[in-house]
Amino acid sequence: MTCTGCETKLRRTLGTHEAVKNLKTSLVLARAEFDLEVGRMSVEDAIKFLERTTEFKCERVSNRGSRLDFIVTGDATTYAKGPWPDGVTEISSYGKNVIRVEFDAKVIGARDLKERGWPTPMKLAPPRPDPSLDAGSKHVRHMGYMTILSALLTIPVLVMAWAPLPERDIAYGSASLALATIVQIVIAGPFYPKALKGLIFSRMIEMDLLIVLSTSAAYIFSVVSFGCLVAGRPLSTGEFFETSTLLVTLIMVGRYVAALARQKAVESISIRSLQTTTATLINGDETEIDARLLQYGDTFKILPESRIPTDGTVIDGESETNESMITGESRPVNKSIGSNVIAGSINGSGTLTVRLTRLPGDNTISTIAGMVDEAKLSKPKIQDIADKVASYFVPGVVTLTIITFTVWIAIGVAVRGQSGNQAAVHAITYAITVLIVSCPCAIGLAVPMVIVIASGVAAERGVIFKSATSIELAHKATDIVFDKTGTLTEGELSVVSEQHFGIPETLATNQALLLGLIGSNKHPISLAIATHLRSKNISPLPITNIQTIPSKGLQGTHSTSLLRAGSSTWLNLPPSPSPPSSLPTTTLHFTLNLSPTPTLTYTLHTPLRPSASPTLSSLLSKNITPHLLSGDTPASVHAIASLLRIPASNIRASCTPAQKREYVRDLQSRHPHRVVLFCGDGTNDAPALAQAHVGIHVPCIAGADVARGAADVVLLSPGLEGVVTVVRVSRGAMRRVWFNFGWSFVYNVVAVVVGSGALVRARLEPAYAGLGEVVSVLPVVGVAVGMRWGGV
Structure with missing residues (x-):
């Protein structure tokens, strides 16, 4: 998908079908998720329906338990037909000799499936990358090849049009016509069915239609002009096949650069990239195996300075691990017998022997990546503004194009004294420029690009936003309510x-x-x-x-x-x-x-968390008012509050879970303009976490699952620095969203004014209008990526 029109087309096409429920889409991830009533429509029929009505190429991403890809001898489809080994839940074929096997790892292990699940041992296929990243990479490669082909076909046309060659107008025109026709059919051709199907099935005018109208107008006008030349009645402008071919090429360059920039941005915050590919298995002897072949009951060795392949418990050895890429905590964590180790963290100077507790496909990295993807697929309310503006954008540009064409004909005839034909020739060049120089892609990417980068940056710092709405709301925070035990204090005596x-x-x-x-x-x-x-x-x-x-x-x-x-x-x-x-x-x-x-x-x-006082000071400096609730005695609660400079009026002791929720609700109702954050750790905090505008879960031992489920934001480390990160990331993200909106507005106003010839002395030639997508989109992508490289 290239712009918000693509996403709107996808939502309209799928959303109107009665079998599709709870639809979520992501422009940046080029992905859709939905519940499907299979009694009304099968998965295969849904894919065919979507491809037929939108021209999107779709791939089903399946995730039913564990999965492995195997290289098989013979036809892969025969394996999918059965019989299946015990524990296998689904088999699908990829190409002629690769099958994907999904299985219950508690019934049959990965190595057992590979070595004994089939009549002959299978060969493991090379690992496939993350489906979203893989699809994006394929799209970027395809756009790159098409852009190169378009450039190779365009360069000879430019040479024949601009180089000081001997005058052979008919010969050069014929060659240019042939090359321009190939460009129009092969390169620009795919835009036609997309635009028409969007108009017919989704009832919307999108960016592809502007491309079709502009490139077709330039090409057809050149063909007519060449015909007039052959007939001996050349037009005053001559034919300009270089305009149509260069226009298509620059459009392809713009789309390629934008797709590449988006792909690199998404790859840069891919949490799954922390997953190592090999593990040293201890099974009598030490054997290095593909990490995908680990199974329950395995013991593996972690060598010094190596990345931990999956979650487990230390059964021998002592070391320290760097978990900063998972928890955001920079200090090394000591590990000894009985300690838990986290997938993706890096071992220190010691050697550890670890018993596996979670498989590579279902470990901490996978869990975090899943929650991050949820945030990427969700949409903040501000996205509605972008979608609404974008829905009017293309019809508005078409209207401006018609006005530009009409005005320049009138100026040509009434002011410049041109004939109707001459005026129309000049007017159509301005109309083509307006059609193509305006670009809704920047508006469409203004919000989702920032949300994707922000959620990835936060995850790298040990903070997981479970929805985009949390990112949107946290920057408005006026009050934060803390639980005491286990949140501000360590929780253990x-x-x-x-x-x-x-x-x-x-x-x-x-x-x-x-x-x-x-x-x-x-x-x-x-x-x-x-x-x-x-x-x-x-x-x-x-x-x-x-x-x-x-x-x-x-x-x-x-x-x-x-x-x-x-x-x-x-x-x-x-x-x-x-x-x-x-x-x-x-x-x-x-x-x-x-x-x-x-x-x-x-x-x-019960000691205070070391990060409690700095966190409260930082929040106070941001004009966020702290509150303290606890089920503990008044003396204990007031002692903690006095250390942290929390006003006595904002303290409640001996609170039940219901009273905590009521306090948050009362704060919201008395001050409707305020945004309340709640920070807690245990089961007793779950009602208040759910009630707050943004609930923040601090990890603890007891009640973590219930509280985590109720929270909107999950901290991966017990330190409270993550609370400040929540506010900083949210504020940084929303600043960039509003900048992107402002840039999109300014660019399109200036582009239309210059492209329409309103400045008279400043003229943008139609051939160069295709650069508009690069000029408009790159700043949006750059500002979003700035969160990663330039801080928040």
């Missing part, structure tokens, strides 16, 4: 201080007794202290008769000693002073044999 009141020689024993008492308890306080003790290589001593006393603590026995761990109230201990800290703390005491003094005392608190 950590030990602030440890006090031992016995003789130093008994410290290790007392710690071992405490770890034996609390080591298997799942309470957050017990977990935090147990983690702290294990980090000191403390081994637990056996404790018997362990009892949990709700809201108080734990008790048990060791030999003849009674052990207790809990609150000072339950243990009848005087409250101990908290260490100096702005954060609220929790204290656990450990006693032996009901002693009136503790043996060990631990003070814990």
